[in-house]
Every structure is written in C-alpha cells, then in structure tokens.
Amino acid sequence: MAKRPEKSLVVGLDIGTSKIVAIVGEVQPDGQVEVIGLGSHPSRGLKRGVVVDIESTEQSIQRAVEEAELMADCEIHSVFAGIAGAHVRSLNSHGAVAIRDKEVTEGDLERVLESARAVAVPADQRIVHVLPQEYVIDSTDGIRQPVGMSGVRLEARVHLVTAAVSAVQNVTKCVARCGLQVDDLILQQLASSYAVLSDDEKDLGIALVDIGAGTTDVAVFTEGAIRHTMCIPIAGDLVTNDIAVALRTPTVHAEEIKIKYACALEQMASTDETIQVPSVGDRPPRRLERQTLAQVVEARYRELFSHVHKQLRQSGFEAMIPAGLVLTGGGSKMEGVVELAEEILHMPVRLGCPQGVVGLSEVVNNEIHATGVGLLIYGSRMEASGRRIMIGRSRESLWTRVKSWFQGDF
Ligand SMILES: Nc1ncnc2c1ncn2[C@@H]1O[C@H](COP(=O)(O)OP(=O)(O)OP(=O)(O)O)[C@@H](O)[C@H]1O
Ligand SMILES: [Mg+2]
Known part of the structure; x- marks a missing residue:
C-alpha cells in the first residue's frame, strides 16, 4: 500500500513516567x-519524568511508534518530544537594544531576544525555551508584535526554561536509538497548555x-503569556x-483499586x-x-494541592489567576479532585480535556x-510556519523558533 507522504504529517511523542505515546496528526490546508x-x-x-533506563525507554518508544505507524x-522519521522533571528550571529575563533604523525590524527582534537570553545558566543546564511575554518600545509596554513600530529603544520580557544537559541528552539518545530525529523538545506543561487552555483563559x-x-507539572499564564513553571514530585505513583x-x-492491585474505586474526597464514599x-503472599483477600x-487518597491529594497553593503564593501569582486552575493528566481523572482543589485553593477549577484536533x-x-495532543x-504550528527545526540548533534556528512562538500564541 502506498505510504502517505510524510510531509503533511506531524508526530508528538509524550515520554511519560507511566506510558509513552506517539500521536500522528495530518495537518490540513486550513x-x-x-x-x-x-x-x-x-x-x-x-x-x-526523567529517563533512568535508556534500553527500556528505547523499547517502549519503538513499540509506541510502530503501533502509531501501523x-x-x-513511516515516522521525526518527532516533537516532551521534556519534564525536577531538573527543569525557569526564570523571567529581559533584554534591551537600540532600534537601528527608527523602526523595529526582525533583526532588532533577534538581537533583543539574544540579549534576553544572556543570563548566567549553570554549566549543567541548557536553555530549552525562550518564550517572549511582551515587548516594550521606549515607554510603551504590553506590545505583542513590535515589527514595524517606531521608537528608539526596544526591550523584550521573556520566560526562559532551562533543563539539565544530561536529561536532555538522554531523551534525545533514546529517540535517536529508535532511528528517529527530534524536531524539537518542548516542556511538557507548555505542550499540554496548547491542548487544554483557551486564549481567553491565558489572557x-x-x-x-x-x-x-x-510528577505534577504546573504552568502559569497571565496576559496571554507564560510567566512561571514548576514541577512538584507528588503525583499518581505516590497515591x-x-x-x-x-x-x-x-x-498492581493498588493501581487497579485506585482507578476503579478511589475518590479524592472522603465524604464522597459512603x-x-x-x-x-487482595493480600500479599498467600493470605486470603479482605x-x-x-x-x-x-482517606488514604485524600491525604495525598491534599498534600499535592497544598504544595501547588504554597508555590503559587510564594511566586506571587496567586492573586493574578482569576480564571483559576485547569487540571489535566491521568491524576486529574480521580473522582472528587475538582472539588478538593477548589476547597484548598479557593479558586475556580475545571478539568482540561485535549481540544483543538x-x-x-x-x-x-x-x-x-x-x-x-x-x-x-x-x-x-511549527510546520505551518515552514520551519522544521532540529535540535543542536544554531543562532538562526533559535530565532526562527522564537519568532514562531511569537506569531503563535504568545
Ligand atoms: N481514572 C483514573 N483515576 C485516577 N487516577 C488515574 C486514572 N487514570 C489514570 N490515573 C493515574 O494517572 C497516572 C498516569 O497519568 P499520565 O498518563 O498523565 O502520566 P505520565 O504522563 O505517564 O507521567 P508523567 O507526566 O508524570 O511523566 C497514573 O498514576 C494513573 O494511576
Ligand atoms: Mg505526562
């Protein structure tokens, strides 16, 4: 059978702690x-969230990809892969340059983002994302698309995401050992946000x-841009x-019991x-x-949401998210999580199912x-903008990446 032309296809590879999923999408002309x-x-x-066994991860990727191909x-040759884990750090940075010809050009944008990128990053970390939040021209702030605007001084406020070099290398190594190329590595919660958040909510x-x-991965958005990310090492496996x-x-039985009978609020169970x-060994079931x-499940989910609450407060974003919380990932499927999260954080909470495909x-x-998704x-969106980006990128490809984000959501 004739194989579909690879050109119009995009593949997402979610390398998760419980499962590895390859999703193939065909991009329509619209x-x-x-x-x-x-x-x-x-x-x-x-x-x-971090690779600890390359061989086993490679095999799982191979199986997931083969199944998706079938x-x-x-035929899958390259993938957009996710990255996560406690090694991921994020910080807000800014850069400023003089506008060369009184009007902002793409060259000025490139320079200002390069300057925003110039922060001291520990030797074992590398920058994964430079996500523009807003631009400032002279004294006007809140600009999303500065090209063509007049002014003397251009400033960019960005969110930088860094990850441990070794963790990045291990993910790319596993993918490469399956004969696949990595189009780009994306922070997992940033990827999830594309599938479950609306533009209005991000604004x-x-x-x-x-x-x-x-892990539980959190991303905070205000005024349409990502402002803060965090990773909490409490999630489904601990429950x-x-x-x-x-x-x-x-x-294995605990996992089965959790999915079938557990709920996150004690009062929900009569x-x-x-x-x-089932008991361990040859003891009879009880x-x-x-x-x-x-009770057991609620205690752990309470701890998780208390951590989320504490970290939101510490980062100063608690009062800046009137749209509240969107819960996603397998752990959000537990009955009663929305109610529990609302009780602990005192803000609106909803479940986030993937949309937009x-x-x-x-x-x-x-x-x-x-x-x-x-x-x-x-x-x-990367493909639509005609940019297939390989990792191990040059200055130029960093620029094209940043420009795509900017032309996209942020
Ligand atoms: N119906 C359900 N009720 C409660 N928990 C569930 C349910 N379905 C799945 N889970 C839990 O969700 C977790 C898996 O979620 P998910 O697939 O989002 O994780 P992952 O992406 O593999 O991991 P990570 O993102 O941490 O690397 C497991 O702990 C599983 O027990
Ligand atoms: Mg996940």
Whole structure:
C-alpha cells in the first residue's frame, strides 16, 4: 500500500513516567490537525519524568511508534518530544537594544531576544525555551508584535526554561536509538497548555496543573503569556504507593483499586460501600470500607494541592489567576479532585480535556493525552510556519523558533 507522504504529517511523542505515546496528526490546508494514528506503550524506564533506563525507554518508544505507524499507515522519521522533571528550571529575563533604523525590524527582534537570553545558566543546564511575554518600545509596554513600530529603544520580557544537559541528552539518545530525529523538545506543561487552555483563559490569568504518574507539572499564564513553571514530585505513583502500603496489597492491585474505586474526597464514599482487597503472599483477600481507601487518597491529594497553593503564593501569582486552575493528566481523572482543589485553593477549577484536533477524538479526548495532543498542535504550528527545526540548533534556528512562538500564541 502506498505510504502517505510524510510531509503533511506531524508526530508528538509524550515520554511519560507511566506510558509513552506517539500521536500522528495530518495537518490540513486550513491548519486543522486530524489525528490519524496513536500508539501507546507502558513506560518502565522513567522515574519522576526523567529517563533512568535508556534500553527500556528505547523499547517502549519503538513499540509506541510502530503501533502509531501501523494505525496511520505511514513511516515516522521525526518527532516533537516532551521534556519534564525536577531538573527543569525557569526564570523571567529581559533584554534591551537600540532600534537601528527608527523602526523595529526582525533583526532588532533577534538581537533583543539574544540579549534576553544572556543570563548566567549553570554549566549543567541548557536553555530549552525562550518564550517572549511582551515587548516594550521606549515607554510603551504590553506590545505583542513590535515589527514595524517606531521608537528608539526596544526591550523584550521573556520566560526562559532551562533543563539539565544530561536529561536532555538522554531523551534525545533514546529517540535517536529508535532511528528517529527530534524536531524539537518542548516542556511538557507548555505542550499540554496548547491542548487544554483557551486564549481567553491565558489572557485573564490561569494555572495549568498536569498531574501525571511521576510528577505534577504546573504552568502559569497571565496576559496571554507564560510567566512561571514548576514541577512538584507528588503525583499518581505516590497515591498508588500509599494505597499499597495502607491496604497492604501489591502495587498492581493498588493501581487497579485506585482507578476503579478511589475518590479524592472522603465524604464522597459512603460508609456501607466495601471493596475486595487482595493480600500479599498467600493470605486470603479482605473486604475493606471504600471510605478507608478515600482517606488514604485524600491525604495525598491534599498534600499535592497544598504544595501547588504554597508555590503559587510564594511566586506571587496567586492573586493574578482569576480564571483559576485547569487540571489535566491521568491524576486529574480521580473522582472528587475538582472539588478538593477548589476547597484548598479557593479558586475556580475545571478539568482540561485535549481540544483543538479532530479525528480519533474518542481516543485523544482523554486527560492522559493532553501532552501528546499539545505536542502535535505545537508541532503543526511549527510546520505551518515552514520551519522544521532540529535540535543542536544554531543562532538562526533559535530565532526562527522564537519568532514562531511569537506569531503563535504568545
Ligand atoms: N481514572 C483514573 N483515576 C485516577 N487516577 C488515574 C486514572 N487514570 C489514570 N490515573 C493515574 O494517572 C497516572 C498516569 O497519568 P499520565 O498518563 O498523565 O502520566 P505520565 O504522563 O505517564 O507521567 P508523567 O507526566 O508524570 O511523566 C497514573 O498514576 C494513573 O494511576
Ligand atoms: Mg505526562
């Protein structure tokens, strides 16, 4: 069978702690992305979002990609991959230059972003993203597209994201060992934001909370731009582990019990409901109250949301996000999380299902695919602007990347 031409295809590869997902999208002439293939494989080579076993990660990527190829009837050569973990750091920076010809040119933009990038980054970290927030020309601030505007001095305010060199290398190594190229590496919560947040919410001020298996990744947006990112090492795996310890049951059963019966609010479970819990070793299974399970789960989710609250307060963004919180990722599928988060943070909370793509919607319309779909949308915007970017980029390609972001959402 004739293979589809690779040109119009974009592939998002979400390398998560619990699963690795490859999603193939076909970009329509009007820019709409149609999902035509999806491959998912359990991931065993990652711990808290970071590759700890290259061989096993490589195998999972290979399987997920093969499955996606089969479904989409295509050959995958390159992917937009996500990156996350506690090694990721972010900071706001700014740069300023003199406008050469009284009118801002693309060259001036390039120089001002280069100057905003010039901050002391530890030797073991590298800059992954330079995300423009706004430009200032002389005394006018809040400018989103300065090219063509008159003035003397151009200033750029940007959000810089850095990641550990070794973690970046390990992800790219795993992908390369599968014979694939990395089009670009994208911070996972930034990718998820493309799939679940609306422009209005980003303008008003909102925090995205992606509760995965290994980490909970947060991104804060105000006035249409990303302002703050953080990574909290409390997520689904810890909840499962708590259940395994508290109910004295093997982890696989704890995971199953969590997905079937758990809820994040004790009052949601009635006292007369009981569940069968397998025991370890050859002891017989026992029956426990569902409320006992809910107590264990609620305690961990409370801790997680208290951390989110504390960090939002410390970063100064708590009062700047009137649109509240959007929860996504597998951990957000727990019954009662929205209510619990509202109670702890005192702000509106909603669930974020991936939007903005068509085709296979019953498959991708799932919080666990927020990052994968987001990578696809990000990639399609890059492709639409005619820029296929390889990592190990030059100055010029950094510029094209930044320009694309700017022409896109930020
Ligand atoms: N229905 C559900 N109820 C509660 N938890 C769920 C449900 N479905 C999945 N989860 C949990 O969500 C987690 C997986 O989420 P997700 O797929 O977003 O993580 P990941 O992307 O693999 O990990 P990470 O982003 O941390 O690297 C697991 O801990 C799983 O137990
Ligand atoms: Mg994830």
